[in-house]
Amino acid sequence: xxxxxxxxxxxxxxGSQLGRRNFLKTAAAGGAAAGLGLFATRPASANDxxxxxxxxxxxxxxxxxxxxxxxxxxxxxxxxxxxxxDVLVEGKKILAVGPNLxxxxxxxxxxxxxxxxxxxxDTHHHQFETALRSFLxxxxxxxDQTGSASGSTTYFEYILLTFAPKYLPxxxxxxxxxxxxxxxxxxxxxxxxxxxxxYSKEHSDAAVKALFHTGRRAAFGxxxxxxxxxxxxxxxxxxxxxxxxxxDRFFRSTDQLVTMIMGGEVYIGQPTYTQAWSIGRDLGIPIxxxxxxxxxxxxxxxxxxxxxxxxxxxxGQALKIGPDNLFIHMTGMSDKGWNAVHHNGxxxxxxxxxxxxxxxxxxxxxxxQTLGTPSSPFEPSLSVDVECTLTADFFxxxxxAMNLQRMLVNQMILDSPNGNQNLPNPLDWGLPETAxxxxxxxxxxxxxxxxxxxxxxxxxxxPLTTRDVLxxxxxxxxxxxxxxxxxGTLTPGKEADILILDATAINVAPLxxxxxxxxxxxxxxxxxxxxxxxxxxKWKGQLLDVNIPNLRRQLENSRDRIFAAAGIPQNLxxxx
Numbered sequence: 031x032x033x034x035x036x037x038x039x040x041x042x043x044x045g046s047q048l049g050r051r052n053f054l055k056t057a058a059a060g061g062a063a064a065g066l067g068l069f070a071t072r073p074a075s076a077n078d079x080x081x082x083x084x085x086x087x088x089x090x091x092x093x094x095x096x097x098x099x100x101x102x103x104x105x106x107x108x109x110x111x112x113x114x115x116d117v118l119v120e121g122k123k124i125l126a127v128g129p130n131l132x133x134x135x136x137x138x139x140x141x142x143x144x145x146x147x148x149x150x151x152d153t154h155h156h157q158f159e160t161a162l163r164s165f166l167x168x169x170x171x172x173x174d175q176t177g178s179a180s181g182s183t184t185y186f187e188y189i190l191l192t193f194a195p196k197y198l199p200x201x202x203x204x205x206x207x208x209x210x211x212x213x214x215x216x217x218x219x220x221x222x223x224x225x226x227x228x229y230s231k232e233h234s235d236a237a238v239k240a241l242f243h244t245g246r247r248a249a250f251g252x253x254x255x256x257x258x259x260x261x262x263x264x265x266x267x268x269x270x271x272x273x274x275x276x277x278d279r280f281f282r283s284t285d286q287l288v289t290m291i292m293g294g295e296v297y298i299g300q301p302t303y304t305q306a307w308s309i310g311r312d313l314g315i316p317i318x319x320x321x322x323x324x325x326x327x328x329x330x331x332x333x334x335x336x337x338x339x340x341x342x343x344x345x346g347q348a349l350k351i352g353p354d355n356l357f358i359h360m361t362g363m364s365d366k367g368w369n370a371v372h373h374n375g376x377x378x379x380x381x382x383x384x385x386x387x388x389x390x391x392x393x394x395x396x397x398x399q400t401l402g403t404p405s406s407p408f409e410p411s412l413s414v415d416v417e418c419t420l421t422a423d424f425f426x427x428x429x430x431a432m433n434l435q436r437m438l439v440n441q442m443i444l445d446s447p448n449g450n451q452n453l454p455n456p457l458d459w460g461l462p463e464t465a466x467x468x469x470x471x472x473x474x475x476x477x478x479x480x481x482x483x484x485x486x487x488x489x490x491x492x493p494l495t496t497r498d499v500l501x502x503x504x505x506x507x508x509x510x511x512x513x514x515x516x517x518g519t520l521t522p523g524k525e526a527d528i529l530i531l532d533a534t535a536i537n538v539a540p541l542x543x544x545x546x547x548x549x550x551x552x553x554x555x556x557x558x559x560x561x562x563x564x565x566x567x568k569w570k571g572q573l574l575d576v577n578i579p580n581l582r583r584q585l586e587n588s589r590d591r592i593f594a595a596a597g598i599p600q601n602l603x604x605x606x
Contacts, residue, residue, distance in 0.1 A: 149219025323362025
């Protein structure tokens with residue numbers, strides 16, 4: 031059945047994008063086909079054994095048996111980590127987690143040799159750009175007048191001002207659907223879709239319907255149509271006022287997979303952003319905005335920190351930063367802006383790979399760690415941003431976050447004996463030519479240690495660990511989207527958004543440490559089974575209920591139409 035039809039919004043399913051339901055049959059009595067041990071050789075995507083039937087339905091039980099379970103909830107027994115344990119699911123919720131659970135006659139999913147953990151949560155993804163994948167692999171954010179490959183074919187001029195205005199509602203739908211299914215296949219069970227493609231009601235409705243049809247958890251980000259304020263608004267442009275219609279039609283219930291976030295980009299200026307923030311607060315939904323220095327946002331954030339950034343158009347009170355804000359990037363902001371974000375409980379989403387590649391500014395992980403304390407940490411969630419430049423899988427996001435932070439921290443430590451003089455080396459940010467050695471510590475003369483002279487510097491955060499970035503990728507994302515009561519950990523009572531990752535695969539075996547294996551070794555090919563709200567959406571390496579070849583053809587047709595309408599020639603080997 032169609033999710034929207036079930037909700038009372040009848041749809042025309044002629045030529046439906048999704049195939050008929052084709053869930054696998056119930057496992058034979060006694061569970062799925064017998065699996066092998068933790069270190070046994072076994073294909074990464076086994077085809078034997080049927081999955082449990084009618085998953086996600088009320089009172090329907092199944093149990094995930096014998097996996098290495100990482101719940102991401104340290105308040106649970108054993109800190110929520112077991113080398114071999116079970117996860118019992120009833121309906122859409124997790125009923126119990128622990129070793130040797132009694133499950134009666136529940137169907138079984140054999141997870142021996144697998145890692146069981148929460149689904150990944152992406153807090154910022156422009157899914158409407160799926161047809162433009164890899165087009166901007168070399169480009170930066172804004173044309174820098176150098177004539178270089180990076181500085182000429184750029185995001186602002188090409189993606190936002192040239193391609194986006196050419197999208198029709200049908201383009202929005204297939205781009206959103208295909209991009210969402212692709213991430214679901216990679217284990218991303220929740221997304222904040224920053225769909226800056228709202229040129230009409232029809233564009234908005236197409237985006238929302240695609241999110242529902244994808245069948246994963248999503249926050250629909252109702253942002254402006256790309257380029258507004260620079261290019262003329264098309265007929266039928268109704269942002270931000272149409273938020274009320276969208277909320278009333280699609281988001282009246284809180285007991286559904288798709289929720290709503292109000293986009294309020296401050297760089298658009300007043301009165302648009304003050305209206306958007308006011309509507310968001312009137313509806314009681316989160317308010318998100320891109321905050322980055324290249325667009326001149328620093329003084330605007332400072333004014334919001336001071337309460338001088340405009341007034342609520344409904345109440346007349348000054349607009350201020352609050353706990354309902356989700357700020358994306360936060361690169362290049364002032365101390366004043368950062369203190370206001372931190373002290374007022376706003377959330378921050380960092381897109382590490384994109385920020386490093388597209389000249390957004392330094393990902394502000396060190397700044398956040400410095401503002402936090404052990405008892406009150408200040409941590410980001412992770413986001414993929416745009417697939418026109420980089421991949422949307424979360425293994426890349428976690429590794430990039432960890433590597434960037436550790437590169438900075440490690441170099442700060444190596445530089446520390448030299449004080450603040452002649453640092454860093456302008457050639458490579460390494461040690462200066464006159465680098466000072468240390469003594470009394472360990473053997474290498476340029477390796478500061480706790481007992482060396484001078485000692486390790488104070489105020490430098492510890493290097494991120496694999497558990498840190500896993501937290502960023504799961505529960506921190508849930509907090510950022512105000513969904514931590516439903517998802518983000520495998521805590522009994524929460525909805526069952528679960529990944530089963532193959533640790534017997536050739537790129538992982540032998541399994542020695544679970545967090546390290548997930549972050550340091552795995553990729554999307556290790557995502558064997560994906561469950562959203564108790565419902566199996568990917569089983570033994572295959573997405574269920576979708577006809578990928580059909581969807582791919584439609585996406586390719588959309589790409590061809592968008593390129594032609596924009597007047598951009600297709601060239602598979604362009605120099606950009």
